[in-house]
Every structure is written in C-alpha cells, then in structure tokens.
Amino acid sequence: MARAPLLLLLAAACLLSFAGAGANAAGRKMVGVYELSKGDFSVKVTNWGATVTSVVFPDSKGNLGDVVLGYDTIAEYVNGSAYFGALVGRVANRVANARFVLDGKVYHLYANDGKNALHGGHRGFSKVIWTVKEYVSGGDTPHITLYYHSFEGEQGFPGALDVYVTYELSSPYVLSVRMNATALDKATPVNLAQHTYWNLGGQGSGDVLGNTIQLFASRYTPVDSTLIPTGQVAPVAGTPYDLRAPTAVGAHIHQVSGGSSNGSTIYGYDMNYVVDGDEHALRKVAAVRDGASGRGLELWADQPGVQFYTGNFLKDIHGKGGKVYEEYGALCLETQGFPDAVNHPGFPSQIVRPGQGAYKHDMVFKFSF
Ligand SMILES: *[C@@H]1O[C@H](CO)[C@@H](O)[C@H](O)[C@H]1NC(C)=O
Ligand SMILES: *[C@@H]1O[C@H](CO)[C@@H](O)[C@H](O)[C@H]1NC(C)=O
Ligand SMILES: *[C@@H]1O[C@H](CO)[C@@H](O)[C@H](O)[C@H]1NC(C)=O
Numbered sequence: 155m156a157r158a159p160l161l162l163l164l165a166a167a168c169l170l171s172f173a174g175a176g177a178n179a180a181g182r183k184m185v186g187v188y189e190l191s192k193g194d195f196s197v198k199v200t201n202w203g204a205t206v207t208s209v210v211f212p213d214s215k216g217n218l219g220d221v222v223l224g225y226d227t228i229a230e231y232v233n234g235s236a237y238f239g240a241l242v243g244r245v246a247n248r249v250a251n252a253r254f255v256l257d258g259k260v261y262h263l264y265a266n267d268g269k270n271a272l273h274g275g276h277r278g279f280s281k282v283i284w285t286v287k288e289y290v291s292g293g294d295t296p297h298i299t300l301y302y303h304s305f306e307g308e309q310g311f312p313g314a315l316d317v318y319v320t321y322e323l324s325s326p327y328v329l330s331v332r333m334n335a336t337a338l339d340k341a342t343p344v345n346l347a348q349h350t351y352w353n354l355g356g357q358g359s360g361d362v363l364g365n366t367i368q369l370f371a372s373r374y375t376p377v378d379s380t381l382i383p384t385g386q387v388a389p390v391a392g393t394p395y396d397l398r399a400p401t402a403v404g405a406h407i408h409q410v411s412g413g414s415s416n417g418s419t420i421y422g423y424d425m426n427y428v429v430d431g432d433e434h435a436l437r438k439v440a441a442v443r444d445g446a447s448g449r450g451l452e453l454w455a456d457q458p459g460v461q462f463y464t465g466n467f468l469k470d471i472h473g474k475g476g477k478v479y480e481e482y483g484a485l486c487l488e489t490q491g492f493p494d495a496v497n498h499p500g501f502p503s504q505i506v507r508p509g510q511g512a513y514k515h516d517m518v519f520k521f522s523f
Contacts, residue, residue, distance in 0.1 A: 185228055188289055190296035192323045194218060195521070202228050203280035204241035204300045204319050206350050208474075211327055212523050213356075214448025221449065223351035223358075223465075223484045226474050232281075236471060237349040240280030241319050241333070242273040244304055244311045245504070246347035247426070247461060247493035250382045254496040256312065256505065257341060263310035268380055273349075275309030279317065280349070287318070297322035306339070313340025313508070327521040335513040337506045343496040344506045344513040351465060351484035354444035354451060358477020362464070362485050363404025368441045369397040369462060371427035375492055375501075381413050385498050387428060395425060400443070403464060403485060412466035422466030422482065426459045426493050433458040433502055436516060440487050450522040455489035457515055458502045462487060489517055 185202045198208040208220045224238045225231055231238070245263075252265035252275075264275030273280060284300035297320055304315040317335045324330045335344045353362055374395050375383040390396040394406035403423075412422035431437040436456045443450045453460075463486040471479040495501040506513045 185283055186286070187228075188286070188298050189291055190298060190321065190323050191292055192296055192326060195323060195327050197321065197323060197329055199298055199300075199321050200228060200231070201284040201286050201300050202231055203239075203282065204284045204302070205231060205280070206239035206321065206348070207231075209329065209350070209521075211449070211521050214523050219356035219447065219449075220474065221352055221354050221356060223353065223468075223479055224474050234471075236351070236468065237273060237280055238351055238473075240349045241300075241346060242349050242488075243279040243317065243335075243344065243346040244274045244309065244315060245271070245343050245345045245496070246273055246349075246488065246490050247345065248272050248380075248382055249343075250380075250494050250497050252310070254343065256343070256496070259312075261310055261312055270380060270382060271309075273347075274311075277309060279304070279346070284319075288320075295322055295324055312342045314338040315342060315344065315506075317346070319346075324518075327523075329519040329521070331517040331519075333513075333515040335506060337508045339508055341505055341507040343504045345491040345495065345504045346513070346515055347461070347488040347490040348517060349486060349488055351486050352442065352451060353484040354442060354449035355447050357474055358479060358483070361404075361480070361482040362444075363402065363407065363482055364445065365403050365485070366400040366443045366445070367397050367403050367462075367485070368400045369427050369460065370430050370438050370440065371460065372398065372430055373428040375426045375428065375459070377425070377493075379414060381424060381493075383426065383492065383494050383498060383501075385500060387500075390427070395423075395427070397462075400441070403482070407464065407482070412464070420466045420481075422464040423485075424461070424463045424466055426461050426490075428492075429455070429458065429460055429489070436518070439489055442485070442487075448523050452520040452522075453487050453489070454518040454520070455516065457489040457491060459492050460487055460489045461493070489515070 249271040252263040252271035263271035288299040394409040491504040492501040
C-alpha cells in the first residue's frame with residue numbers, strides 16, 4: 155500500500171547527523187542509521203520512522219544480498235511515500251472516511267488516501283523521529299529499542315500514547331520485532347504494522363512474481379473499490395486469494411484487483427487475510443521462497459490479520475544503489491489487526507484503554523538459504 159505524494163520538508167538537522175550512528179545521549183534524538191550484526195547476517199535501522207533500511211544474508215551460493223527495498227539517504231525516506239521498511243501507525247491501513255466514533259465522541263483523522271486515512275495520516279509514526287532508548291550492535295542478541303511519544307490529538311487521534319519497538323537479531327538469521335503501546339489518558343485505536351518490502355532475490359532484482367508464497371489463512375476480509383473492508387469475513391477457498399498451499403505470487407495476480415489509480419484498475423494483492431489459529435498467539439503466518447537465490451523467509455506473529463501487498467503501486471522509484479523499482483518488485487507481509495477495525499464492531503477490537511493493558515505485537519522473521 156503506498157501513494158499519496160507527500161512532501162515533508164524536514165530540517166537539514168536530521169540530514170546532518172545521517173552519517174553518525176553514535177548512541178551518545180546527545181545523539182539520541184538525531185537521525186542516524188544503526189547496524190545490528192551477527193556473523194554474515196546484518197540489519198540496518200534508522201530512527202526516522204523506526205525504519206528497517208537493509209537486511210543482508212547469503213543466498214544458496216554464499217553471496218550476500220540485501221533483500222529489502224529502500225533508499226540510500228534519509229532525505230529520500232523523508233520525501234518518499236511508499237513506506238519502505240517503516241513502522242506505521244498510530245493506525246496502520248485504512249480508516250474509512252478518516253472518521254470514527256469512540257465512547258460516543260466523533261474523531262476526524264487526516265485524510266491522506268482520497269477521503270480515507272492511510273497508515274496514521276499525513277504524518278504518521280513512519281514520518282517522525284523516534285528516540286533511541288537502547289542500542290547494542292553485536293554480541294549474542296544485537297538489538298535496538300526505539301521510543302515515540304505520540305501526543306494527544308496527533309493526526310486526529312485521541313489521547314497520548316507511548317510506543318516502543320525493538321528490533322533484535324535473536325538467533326542466527328532470525329529477526330524479531332517487538333512492539334508495544336500504552337494509552338496514557340484516553341482510549342484510542344492502535345494498530346501498528348511493520349512495512350518492509352521483501353525481495354528475496356535481492357532488492358532491485360526484478361519482480362517477485364516467481365516467488366512462492368504460502369499464507370496460513372483460510373479467510374480474508376473483502377474490500378470495496380477504495381480498499382475499505384465491507385465487514386464480511388469470507389473463505390479464501392475457490393478464490394484467487396487462496397494461498398494456503400505454496401503458490402507462485404504471479405499465478406493468479408491478474409485476477410485480483412489491487413485498487414485503482416485515477417480510475418483505472420491496478421492488479422495485485424493488497425488484502426487483509428485472517429490468520430488461522432488463536433488471534434493473539436504467536437503462530438506461523440507466511441512462508442516465501444525465491445527459487446533462483448534459494449532464499450526463504452518464514453514469518454510468525456501474534457496478530458489477527460496480515461496484509462499481503464505485492465507492490466502494485468511501485469513505479470519507476472529510484473532506490474538503493476541505483477536500482478529502480480517497478481510494480482511487483484517486492485512483497486509486504488504486514489501483520490496487524492483488521493483494517494478499519496474501529497468502524498467494524500464485528501472485527502477484533504483494536505482499542506487500547508489507559509490502565510487496562512498495553513497493545514502488544516510480536517513478529518519473528520526466520521530466514522533461510
Ligand atoms: C520526492 O518524491 C517524488 C515522488 O514522490 C520524486 O519525484 C522526487 O524525485 C523526490 N525528490 C527527492 C529529492 O528525492
Ligand atoms: C514496552 O517495551 C519496552 C522496551 O522493551 C519495555 O521497556 C516496556 O516495559 C514495554 N511496555 C509494556 C507495557 O510492555
Ligand atoms: C491514468 O493512469 C493510467 C495508467 O497509469 C495512465 O495511462 C493514464 O494516462 C492516466 N490518466 C490520467 C487522466 O491521468
């Protein structure tokens with residue numbers, strides 16, 4: 155999910171500190187790039203948008219490759235509108251008509267996707283500077299913890315919210331992402347999602363239509379033409395959304411509408427799947443394999459749904475190392491609550507209330523080659 159050109163003119167200050175990855179107290183609110191490494195497995199993260207900027211590990215021949223889309227400079231992340239690698243919130247995905255009612259009060263969000271709100275609005279969590287709370291670059295469990303205080307009324311959301319995300323290389327070739335959020339004074343919807351674009355053949359190596367995908371999901375939430383769920387929860391059986399058995403990403407892609415751009419239909423997956431099993435248990439969500447490189451990815455998470463997106467809106471984007479990204483140049487597996495849950499009483503609730511437990515979201519990516 156992408157689009158909505160947005161120009162954020164952020165101060166040169168954040169660009170000046172781009173090169174420095176220091177974790178000294180003074181630097182904690184400046185923008186830097188932080189590397190986590192464990193042997194030949196390494197991940198880079200910036201506190202601009204709590205964004206994953208690279209994930210490197212070998213292919214079956216031992217050649218290292220970076221498997222996530224992104225940019226070479228923070229300035230391009232500031233300007234970009236594809237959410238490459240970002241942590242999106244306060245409410246990921248779409249909120250219909252940028253509006254909801256909670257505890258009898260109407261809230262209006264910033265509409266940045268036609269009349270809907272997308273990924274927390276114009277300046278969601280992917281477009282702010284996070285504070286580096288802890289950074290350990292190597293050793294047994296290299297990790298970084300980032301913190302963001304979202305203020306009352308930010309992008310229209312109720313109440314203040316404290317948000318944490320930890321990226322950790324928890325064992326060889328395993329990346330875990332742990333998120334939590336605490337409502338400080340008012341009830342609020344919360345739905346965080348990690349928006350990395352994966353291309354296991356290497357970023358910029360072409361489309362992912364030949365990758366095989368398996369989604370452990372027997373149902374999905376059908377949407378209208380603006381990608382807002384109808385409220386229905388339907389079986390995938392007998393539809394092109396059925397990816398329960400390993401299937402080439404491209405096998406049925408021209409049978410699924412991925413929304414529309416200026417009136418013409420775009421094909422591709424951009425759909426929330428209902429992950430099988432207990433909706434808050436850590437369980438297997440998806441498996442992806444790229445035959446050519448031999449690389450694989452398995453995703454585990456503890457959320458009700460996963461948005462499967464095939465980069466339908468990528469077009470002529472100049473990314474890392476001179477690579478150009480085109481449609482289907484990567485896929486996203488965004489575990490999360492259901493889209494627009496705040497407007498669908500039948501969907502699992504995403505409301506977090508002060509003093510009544512925090513929002514939590516864990517993801518584990520297991521890579522192989
Ligand atoms: C900003 O993004 C737009 C597309 O959204 C692109 O055309 C432009 O080149 C970008 N500018 C910079 C400085 O990256
Ligand atoms: C959220 O995560 C941070 C960083 O790991 C941790 O210190 C804090 O206790 C967590 N909060 C909750 C409510 O789990
Ligand atoms: C709409 O998008 C299509 C496909 O990208 C393009 O060919 C066409 O020129 C666009 N039409 C308008 C009116 O912008």
